[in-house]
Amino acid sequence: MTSTEPQATPPARRRGRRPAGEDTRSALLAAAGEVFVEQGYDGATVRAIATRAGVDAAMVNHWFGGKEGLFAKAVLQLPFDPQQTVAALLAGDRADLAERIVRTFLTIWDTNEGGRFTALVRSMTSHDAAAQALRNFFQHMIFERIIGQLGIDQSDLRASLCASQLLGLGLVRYVLRFEPLASSDVDTVVAAIAPTLQRYLTEPIAPAAG
Amino acid sequence: MTSTEPQATPPARRRGRRPAGEDTRSALLAAAGEVFVEQGYDGATVRAIATRAGVDAAMVNHWFGGKEGLFAKAVLQLPFDPQQTVAALLAGDRADLAERIVRTFLTIWDTNEGGRFTALVRSMTSHDAAAQALRNFFQHMIFERIIGQLGIDQSDLRASLCASQLLGLGLVRYVLRFEPLASSDVDTVVAAIAPTLQRYLTEPIAPAAG
DNA sequence: GACTGCTTTCAACGCCCGATGAACAACAGG
DNA sequence: CCTGTTGTTCATCGGGCGTTGAAAGCAGTC
Numbered sequence: 001m002t003s004t005e006p007q008a009t010p011p012a013r014r015r016g017r018r019p020a021g022e023d024t025r026s027a028l029l030a031a032a033g034e035v036f037v038e039q040g041y042d043g044a045t046v047r048a049i050a051t052r053a054g055v056d057a058a059m060v061n062h063w064f065g066g067k068e069g070l071f072a073k074a075v076l077q078l079p080f081d082p083q084q085t086v087a088a089l090l091a092g093d094r095a096d097l098a099e100r101i102v103r104t105f106l107t108i109w110d111t112n113e114g115g116r117f118t119a120l121v122r123s124m125t126s127h128d129a130a131a132q133a134l135r136n137f138f139q140h141m142i143f144e145r146i147i148g149q150l151g152i153d154q155s156d157l158r159a160s161l162c163a164s165q166l167l168g169l170g171l172v173r174y175v176l177r178f179e180p181l182a183s184s185d186v187d188t189v190v191a192a193i194a195p196t197l198q199r200y201l202t203e204p205i206a207p208a209a210g
Numbered sequence: 211m212t213s214t215e216p217q218a219t220p221p222a223r224r225r226g227r228r229p230a231g232e233d234t235r236s237a238l239l240a241a242a243g244e245v246f247v248e249q250g251y252d253g254a255t256v257r258a259i260a261t262r263a264g265v266d267a268a269m270v271n272h273w274f275g276g277k278e279g280l281f282a283k284a285v286l287q288l289p290f291d292p293q294q295t296v297a298a299l300l301a302g303d304r305a306d307l308a309e310r311i312v313r314t315f316l317t318i319w320d321t322n323e324g325g326r327f328t329a330l331v332r333s334m335t336s337h338d339a340a341a342q343a344l345r346n347f348f349q350h351m352i353f354e355r356i357i358g359q360l361g362i363d364q365s366d367l368r369a370s371l372c373a374s375q376l377l378g379l380g381l382v383r384y385v386l387r388f389e390p391l392a393s394s395d396v397d398t399v400v401a402a403i404a405p406t407l408q409r410y411l412t413e414p415i416a417p418a419a420g
Numbered sequence: 421g422a423c424t425g426c427t428t429t430c431a432a433c434g435c436c437c438g439a440t441g442a443a444c445a446a447c448a449g450g
Numbered sequence: 451c452c453t454g455t456t457g458t459t460c461a462t463c464g465g466g467c468g469t470t471g472a473a474a475g476c477a478g479t480c
Contacts (some may be wrong), residue, residue, distance in 0.1 A: 002342065025457080037380065040335055042252055042253075042336060042337055043252075043336055045436080045438085046437080046438060046439085047436085047437080047438090048271065055458080055459090056458065056460075057438085057439090058439080058440080058441095058459070058460085059458070059459090060438090060439095060459080061438085061439060061440080062457075062458080063457095066438075066439075067437095067439095071442065077354050079468075089433065091359060116468085121335070122335045122336075123335075124334045124335075124385075124386065124404040125250055125331070125333075125334075125335050125336075126250060126252060126253055126335075126336065131386050134386070135386060135388055139388055156389065156390050157247070157390050157391065157402070160382060160388040160389065160390060160391035161391065161402055161403075162390075163378075163382055163383040163388055163408070164375070164378040164379050164381070164383070164388070164391060165374070165375055165378050166326060166378070167378045167381055167382060167386075168373075168374040168376070168377045168378020168379070168381065169374050169378070171374070171377055171378065171381065172370060172373055172374040172377060173374070175334075175335060175475050176341050176344070176375070176377075178345055178349055178370040179366065179370065180366050180367050180370060180372055181367065181370035181371065181374060182370075184367065187417040188367070188416075188417050190417070191415060191416060191417035192367070192371055192410070192415045193371075195409065196375070196406045196409070199406070200402070205401060205402045206398075206401060207398050207400070207401035234427080234428080255466080255467065255468085256467080256468060256469085257466085257467080257468090265428075265429090266428065266429050267429075267468085267469090268428080268429070268430085268469080268470080268471095269427085269428070269429090270468090270469090271468085271469060271470075272427075272428080276468075277468065277469095387475075
């Protein structure tokens with residue numbers, strides 16, 4: 001209530017360009033990654049992301065053209081090269097192939113980079129681009145290529161079976177957090193899931209009276 | 211401001227009680243079932259449900275107290291008694307137990323009643339009540355009871371593993387519609403998935419080095 | 421036939437969303 | 451210094467959401 005002094009506005013950040021050095025764009029990307037993981041595409045609001053990044057919501061439009069563009073840059077990008085990953089997975093003994101796959105994805109999924117997958121899974125039921133990205137990744141980029149290299153029948157069916165188990169695992173472990181699977185260590189999960197994948201990859205799966 | 215003439219309203223549908231016989235409540239329940247299946251909890255709007263039912267959106271509040279109550283009545287109710295289902299599943303040969311489970315759920319899922327599961331799966335990533343209902347159903351009501359009757363170790367882990375594969379299957383087959391798994395006939399899917407469940411139910415799943 | 425109560429529609433409220441455009445401040449180049 | 455450019459905030463827009471209260475009309479009762 002001190003009337004004579006007009007200088008009572010240091011806390012509120014003033015308008016105009018910031019004093020350089022602070023990177024609004026990457027702050028938004030980081031905040032978007034977190035919020036999309038926690039809330040999914042629909043649940044995450046542009047305002048919440050901007051608040052967490054400490055900037056105005058209009059910056060999302062300025063830097064990314066809108067919410068959709070931010071999602072594409074923050075979530076819809078692969079954290080690694082799928083072709084190279086597939087090659088690395090196929091490099092070892094085929095008896096351990098499924099184990100390597102499960103371990104690889106659990107490891108990725110547990111890192112910060114793997115948060116993208118959680119964000120995708122959380123968004124897939126409401127956001128078409130997320131669902132399409134998941135299908136394209138798991139089914140076409142990973143499992144069809146692996147199974148194609150194995151030279152075995154019913155490659156498409158096998159790919160969607162593998163995708164169903166791996167997506168179900170990600171869903172239960174990272175999104176719905178069913179216990180004890182959500183807290184089990186990697187070795188336990190690998191021991192449990194890998195034989196399933198190994199069977200989907202290489203063993204007969206036809207119905208009895210095909 | 212009110213310069214325009216108050217023209218006589220064209221009688222689209224008049225106000226007031228309808229000529230009896232038409233059941234607004236069940237029309238809303240049916241429409242809600244459809245829309246929740248197609249859109250999930252967040253995507254489905256009260257207005258869209260009411261429009262499909264051919265009534266006013268306010269009826270949702272009048273008959274169900276709100277969107278949440280309508281969801282509870284239309285989706286969050288089991289179309290059968292789980293205890294009885296578990297008993298029926300356990301009645302036969304244990305070697306075929308997993309096959310019976312997969313076949314039972316595929317059959318239910320393919321009927322109209324099974325649309326509730328699709329609605330739950332579509333809603334689980336954004337709506338807590340849906341996620342909780344799925345966990346309660348698959349993990350506690352079905353698999354923990356079955357595995358408990360089998361008298362085997364790690365029953366909780368086994369239950370969440372079974373849930374992961376069955377939820378992944380439902381997701382891929384009914385929501386994301388990955389081909390060819392989405393269009394495969396029941397026998398093919400049973401032949402592919404049942405051995406996985408059988409292993410989760412009864413065979414050793416511990417990691418190599420304890 | 422009037423009264424009473426239930427059902428239904430209508431109009432509107434308050435809220436939050438994503439997006440827009442203008443005002444403004446810091447920088448870069450001369 | 452002055453000038454143009456670019457990054458930033460602010461105020462606001464248009465729209466959709468779930469919900470609400472009141473008016474309107476049918477149905478049953480006396």
